[in-house]
Structures are given as C-alpha cells and as structure tokens.
Ligand SMILES: Nc1nc2c(ncn2[C@@H]2O[C@H](COP(=O)(O)OP(=O)(O)O)[C@@H](O)[C@H]2O)c(=O)[nH]1
C-alpha cells in the first residue's frame with residue numbers, strides 16, 4: 671500500500687477511535703439518566719423530518735421527547751419541528767457530512783435530562799458518512815424511501831448493516847415510482863437481516879402504529 675494511503679487510514683482510525691470514546695461517554699451518561707436515544711439516518715429527502723413532525727405529535731402523550739437535528743446549513747428542519755412540545759436543537763456542521771458524538775454532547779449540554787425520556791437525533795442526510803459514527807444511541811433507524819430505488823441497501827450496505835430498524839418510507843407513492851417491493855425486502859434481508867423492517871408513509875401515517883410500539887419497547891426495556 672502506498673505510504674500516503676497508509677497515513678490516511680491511520681488518521682481515519684484515530685478520528686473514529688476518538689469518536690467511539692465520546693460515544694461511550696454519551697451512552698453511559700444517557701443510560702444513567704434513563705434517556706433512550708435514537709439516531710435517524712437516511713439519504714437527503716427520504717423523509718426523516720416529515721416522520722419526526724408526525725411522531726412528535728403522535729407520541730407526545732406517551733413519552734417526553736427532545737430532538738437534535740443535523741444539517742450542513744440552515745435551521746429549516748428545527749423550525750419545522752418546533753411547537754410540538756419537544757425541545758429542538760439544530761446543529762449545523764458546515765462541510766461535515768455526518769454528526770459526531772461530541773457534537774451531540776455539546777448540543778445537549780443545556781438540556782434538563784431529568785425532564786426527558788427520549789432523545790431523537792436526525793443525522794445529516796447521507797447514506798455513507800454517518801454509518802461509521804456511533805453517537806451513543808440505543809437504536810439506529812435507517813430510512814429508505816421508495817423514490818430512491820430498491821437497490822440502495824445493496825449499494826450502501828454499511829449503513830443498513832448498522833441499523834436496528836429500517837423504515838421503507840413513501841409507500842403511498844411506491845406504485846407511481848415503480849418501486850419493486852419484493853426486491854427491496856430481499857435486498858434488506860440479505861444486507862441487514864438483523865434489522866426489523868417497517869413499510870410506512872410519513873405523509874399518511876400508514877404503518878406507523880406498529881413501528882411506534884416496537885420503538886418504545888426498544889427504548890424502554892421492561
Ligand atoms: N409522498 C410522500 N412524500 C413524503 C413522505 N415523507 C416525506 N415526504 C416528502 O419528501 C420530501 C423530503 O422530506 P423530508 O422530511 O424533508 O426528508 P429528510 O431530508 O430526510 O428530512 C418532502 O417534500 C416531504 O413532504 C411520504 O411518506 N410520502
């Protein structure tokens with residue numbers, strides 16, 4: 671292997687190692703305080719914010735929630751999510767294509783965790799970078815929209831392999847865009863057999879009730 675490439679790999683490993691340490695600190699901190707943490711990942715536009723807009727309303731009587739949302743620029747998503755009873759903090763990453771454990775740590779530094787059951791982190795839209803960055807979450811949810819095509823789990827396996835739950839979103843328009851449901855389910859069972867899969871529409875709410883129950887069960891083990 672060329673010297674320069676070896677050097678790059680060594681730096682990447684150091685960065686990931688530092689992030690893993692910060693993620694372990696986050697995880698211990700949240701566990702001690704009884705806060706369940708979700709890391710929501712997908713490509714841009716798969717429907718993460720739309721899902722959260724609905725979820726915050728649907729679950730507000732059952733759990734006390736807060737959201738940290740990451741984007742390269744703008745606080746558009748935070749503005750969309752405010753006013754639903756949950757505290758919302760936006761992280762703008764500039765040029766960084768994923769959230770890191772330390773960014774989450776800083777974003778929640780003024781949160782009163784005693785008033786919280788669940789923290790949901792909407793990661794930067796990207797099917798590649800966020801996969802390697804543990805944030806200290808309990809549950810990683812990957813969203814795959816029907817509009818992206820059924821082969822994405824095969825093309826971006828690392829993200830799906832690391833997910834506990836996968837949402838196939840935009841099922842309301844799957845027919846129109848020619849989404850091959852069987853092929854998608856097959857891709858997922860090959861690449862991510864560990865993940866529980868849900869077919870949903872964040873637009874209509876279809877399929878979300880079972881997802882909500884399973885998510886809360888994972889976050890608050892009896
Ligand atoms: N038809 C349909 N559109 C959706 C659904 N979920 C999200 N969208 C649309 O997809 C676009 C991107 O959604 P957004 O929530 O911003 O995606 P994000 O980038 O993953 O946060 C918006 O125009 C949403 O209205 C869905 O279930 N069905």
Ligand SMILES: [Mg+2]
Nearest residue numbers: 718719747792
């Ligand atoms: Mg969003």
